[in-house]
Every structure is written in C-alpha cells, then in structure tokens.
Amino acid sequence: MKVALEKTSPKENTDSKVLLELQGIKKYFPIKGGVLQRKQGDVKAVENVSLKLFEGESLGVVGESGCGKSTLGRAILGLEELTDGKIFFQGTEIQDLKRKEKLRFVKQMQMIFQDPFASLNPRQRIGHALEEVFTMHTDMSAKEKREAVISLLEEVGLKEDHFYKYPHEFSGGQRQRIGIARAIALNPSFVICDEAVSALDVSVQAQVLKLLKTLQEKYQLSYLFISHDLGVVRYFCDRVLVMYLGNTVELGTVKDLFDKPLHPYTQALLSAIPRPTVNRNRSRIRLQGDLPNPANPPSGCPFHTRCPIATEKCSAEKPEWKEYGPNHFAACHFAGQSIL
Numbered sequence: 180m181k182v183a184l185e186k187t188s189p190k191e192n193t194d195s196k197v198l199l200e201l202q203g204i205k206k207y208f209p210i211k212g213g214v215l216q217r218k219q220g221d222v223k224a225v226e227n228v229s230l231k232l233f234e235g236e237s238l239g240v241v242g243e244s245g246c247g248k249s250t251l252g253r254a255i256l257g258l259e260e261l262t263d264g265k266i267f268f269q270g271t272e273i274q275d276l277k278r279k280e281k282l283r284f285v286k287q288m289q290m291i292f293q294d295p296f297a298s299l300n301p302r303q304r305i306g307h308a309l310e311e312v313f314t315m316h317t318d319m320s321a322k323e324k325r326e327a328v329i330s331l332l333e334e335v336g337l338k339e340d341h342f343y344k345y346p347h348e349f350s351g352g353q354r355q356r357i358g359i360a361r362a363i364a365l366n367p368s369f370v371i372c373d374e375a376v377s378a379l380d381v382s383v384q385a386q387v388l389k390l391l392k393t394l395q396e397k398y399q400l401s402y403l404f405i406s407h408d409l410g411v412v413r414y415f416c417d418r419v420l421v422m423y424l425g426n427t428v429e430l431g432t433v434k435d436l437f438d439k440p441l442h443p444y445t446q447a448l449l450s451a452i453p454r455p456t457v458n459r460n461r462s463r464i465r466l467q468g469d470l471p472n473p474a475n476p477p478s479g480c481p482f483h484t485r486c487p488i489a490t491e492k493c494s495a496e497k498p499e500w501k502e503y504g505p506n507h508f509a510a511c512h513f514a515g516q517s518i519l
C-alpha cells in the first residue's frame with residue numbers, strides 16, 4: 180500500500196456509542212445425506228460470536244478462507260437465518276422484528292461485495308440500475324431519482340456521463356465505486372465490506388480505501404471490513420477481529436493486535452504478511468495442515484491441532500474469551516506466549 184491513509188484514533192469502548200451488538204451468534208449449515216436426505220450433522224460456520232461495533236469505526240475481520248467471515252457478515256444482514264444468538268442494532272433486537280419494522284433497520288445496513296457487478300444486468304445502463312434502489316425504497320419522482328443518482332455518482336468520484344454507460348464500460352476501480360454508490364444510496368449507518376478491494380490493483384485499492392474513509396468521516400459510517408489481507412486491514416481499520424473455524428480468537432485495536440498479538444493463530448497470520456514494514460522482526464510461521472473440517476471441529480481449543488505451543492489442556496478445555504488488556508481480548512490458555 181503506497182498511500183498512507185489518515186488513521187483515526189482507535190475507538191474506546193467507554194466514550195463511543197454502540198451501533199451494533201452481537202450476542203452469542205451461531206450459524207450452522209445442516210449437512211444432509213442418504214436417500215432420505217436426513218440431517219447427518221452441521222457445518223459450524225459461526226460459533227458463538229459476541230462483539231460490539233461502535234459508531235464511526237472500522238472493524239476488520241480476518242482469518243483463513245473458510246473460517247466464517249462472510250457467513251458472519253451475511254448473518255448480521257439477515258441473509259442467513261441465525262442458529263442462535265441475538266443481534267442488536269441501535270439498541271433494538273432486530274432478528275425477530277416483523278418485516279415492515281425490520282426494513283427500517285435493513286436500509287441502514289448495506290454490503291459491498293468483491294464483485295459488485297455480479298448482480299447487475301449487463302444490458303442496463305448504470306444510472307438506471309442505481310435508480311432502482313430509490314424505486315424500491317422511496318417514492319421519489321423520476322426527476323428526483325435521476326438527480327439523486329447523479330449526485331451519488333459524483334459522491335463516489337464518477338461523473339454525470341457515467342449514468343448512461345453499461346457495466347462492461349467501467350474499469351475495476353470504477354465498478355467498485357458503483358458498488359459503493361449503491362451501498363450508500365439509502366444513507367446507511369453500517370456497511371459490510373466483504374473483500375471489497377481484494378480484486379483491485381494496489382494503487383486502485385488505495386484510492387477506493389480512501390473513498391471509503393472519506394465517506395466514513397462525512398456520514399459517520401461504521402464498517403465491518405472482511406478481508407484476508409492483513410496489510411490492508413492494518414491501514415484501514417481501527418480494530419481487528421480474528422476468526423478461526425467460526426470462533427473469535429482475538430479482538431483488539433490495530434496497534435495492540437499488530438504489536439502484541441496474544442493468540443498463536445494471530446501471530447501465525449501476521450508472520451505470513453509479505454511486507455517488510457509489517458514483518459520487521461518476524462520469521463514466517465507455517466501452520467501445520469489444513470483448516471480442520473468445521474463439521475467436526477477439534478475438541479477444546481479449535482486451534483490446538485495446528486498450534487505449535489498446544490498442551491493437553493488445549494485439547495481438553497475450550498479457553499475462555501478474556502480481556503488481557505484494555506479492549507484487547509483473546510481465547511487462548513497461553514495468551515501472549517510467543518510461538519516464534
């Protein structure tokens with residue numbers, strides 16, 4: 180990342196307002212098999228996630244592919260039915276609300292995907308595609324909708340002319356700007372960015388991240404920033420949540436997590452960042468084996484089968500989620516012990 184983004188100071192639990200709170204979120208996908216398609220088990224994609232997201236903050240969510248990041252994001256937005264747990268948005272428990280009441284909250288929660296064009300009609304002009312958001316959720320006149328779309332395009336660094344273009348006429352960075360325009364159209368307060376810049380070149384990534392930051396400051400947006408790229412998360416986010424096999428294993432400010440990682444899994448992830456500035460004194464730690472099957476997770480600590488410092492205690496007892504420093508949480512019997 181060449182462009183250093185201006186960082187806001189990490190949000191403190193004490194003086195910031197909670198926008199979103201997750202309590203014990205679980206999402207299991209049933210595994211069916213046999214002639215009768217009977218349930219044979221569950222893929223435990225998200226296992227007991229509890230956290231608070233504050234107004235105006237960016238919370239990064241990191242972990243290997245398959246550790247439950249996207250499922251967590253989809254569950255928050257109601258795109259996946261929860262197996263267990265509660266979601267509070269602006270203090271209201273939202274998952275059991277009736278459709279009409281829920282819509283009020285759903286409009287405030289949006290998502291930006293890695294490929295914003297996957298859901299667009301290649302034969303529809305971009306301006307008309309964006310107008311549909313207003314058609315669905317407002318009673319604006321045709322003129323008002325057109326004006327709103329043009330101002331949205333300008334807000335994300337595009338021009339009025341882009342209204343008439345088709346999806347294939349846009350570059351990767353411009354496409355993501357349109358994805359962002361669509362996400363902010365209804366003035367949300369919370370946006371999930373799911374690998375939103377992963378497919379972009381580094382310089383374009385930096386421009387899109389800068390746009391996201393500008394919009395955040397202007398509209399007090401909160402982001403849940405799902406990414407496999409810890410380097411980007413370090414530049415963009417205030418806090419980071421590390422997930423492993425559906426479990427939260429560490430949560431802390433960017434500074435604490437990168438300078439003093441508590442969990443062996445976090446230490447291993449950090450050691451794999453191929454950037455000299457991040458990895459000053461770290462040698463690369465190779466995790467043994469693949470991610471275990473989330474349908475049959477290990478007993479005790481889910482990471483013990485790949486952890487270089489695991490003992491018998493780790494296979495026998497699930498570690499508690501504990502606060503080890505101000506706003507720095509981890510679930511490890513040997514939190515803070517170096518694996519280097």
Ligand SMILES: Nc1ncnc2c1ncn2[C@@H]1O[C@H](COP(=O)(O)OP(=O)(O)OP(=O)(O)O)[C@@H](O)[C@H]1O
Binds near residue numbers: 222243244247
């Ligand atoms: N609809 C589904 N049905 C069954 N299993 C699913 C479904 N969606 C996700 N999973 C499983 O849940 C687990 C978590 O997947 P998820 O996509 O949330 O992980 P991820 O961390 O976002 O991975 P990636 O970075 O590759 O997107 C994986 O084992 C995945 O195969």
